[in-house]
Amino acid sequence: MSKVQCELCPRGCILSPGQRGDCRVRENIGGELRTLVYGKPCAVHVDPMEKKPLFHFLPGAPVLSIATAGCNLHCRYCQNWDISQRPPEETNNFDLPPEKVVAMAVENRCPAIAYTYNDPVVYYEYASDTAKLARGKGIKNVLVTAGYINEEPLKELCSLADAAHVDLKGDDQFYREVCSGTLAPVQRTIEIMKKSGVWVEVINLVVPTLNDSPDKVRWLAKWLFDSVGPDVPLHFSRFHPIYRLKNLPPTPVDALIRAREIAREVGMRYVYVGNVPGLEAENTFCPKCAKAVIKRRAYFIEENNIKNGACAFCGEKIPGVWKL
């Protein structure tokens, strides 16, 4: 029996028979690479779109969200480590093939399905088969991902995705030291998704002492501005001590507000602060008249002043997907 090499993500794991990839969910079984999580999600929820968080894509819509065990990154602060850093034998799994996922979305009146919580990259085949069926039923597909994937599978997935929320975690040093990954594939993913016409929003979890310096924040915002433009929404999210970074404090709110100011100085037009309910920075402001076009509180919409994709006060077009 032969060794195989997985070509799904930049890790390129070489596996002898019986060995499993770094993601814990792809295994060489009898000389053939098999996925162990096809049709076996361990999390199935209906979430508001704002929880992904996607702020410029079907605001307020309920989205059926699924996840399996496993991940191809190993972030020391992972908020979902109890599924992402475990093999499928150690999670409670549902038996839910793609057609049942789509039926469940219809039954729960969800206009979208999100592939989320861990990372759809590691359940690529399951996500992609589900997405194909969903599209056939007029249901949108949302990827919530760290974007650590090779170019060929990514391009195929982009053809099925309507929106993506990509985690841009920090600079290359941060990826190597905190996430066991590298930066370049993630940058490539963001650029390819944008070029493919997928609606893209980017999140950066601000971790005290590791990626919160003004220089690092400025670099990140500048890269986004130069590569995908000022209209890609950027979310700075608050870190909470968890998993292997329990020694660090939660991100001070001031640091998040400062990060937002830096990104706006660089030229990003839609910059948000997440995981801190009640801040003004949860709202979407019109870049022309500066009025709040969408007011939010945590995951809920308090006011929506977008009409036909534009600011109801001054008529300025607000980029996003506002209606089905």
Next chain:
Amino acid sequence: MIVENSSAKFKWMNVRAKTVSNLTIGIVAVAALIICGCERGKTAGTSDKGWTASPAAMAVQTPNAPGRESGKARFWKTLDY
């Protein structure tokens, strides 16, 4: 006589109020247990708390469905040495 009657009525009302109060506490406690139980059930296996649970999702849960069952993966190659 009136005073005695009032007193008796007051005592009875007081007992009734206590009974109602205990009942309320009991109902709230049972409801809280049910809600917490449901919350735990619907987020089994993840720390990410769901907003609402789909009853259908709960119905199909099969804890520890065998991980060894597998599907064919894509994007890989055989290495010949």
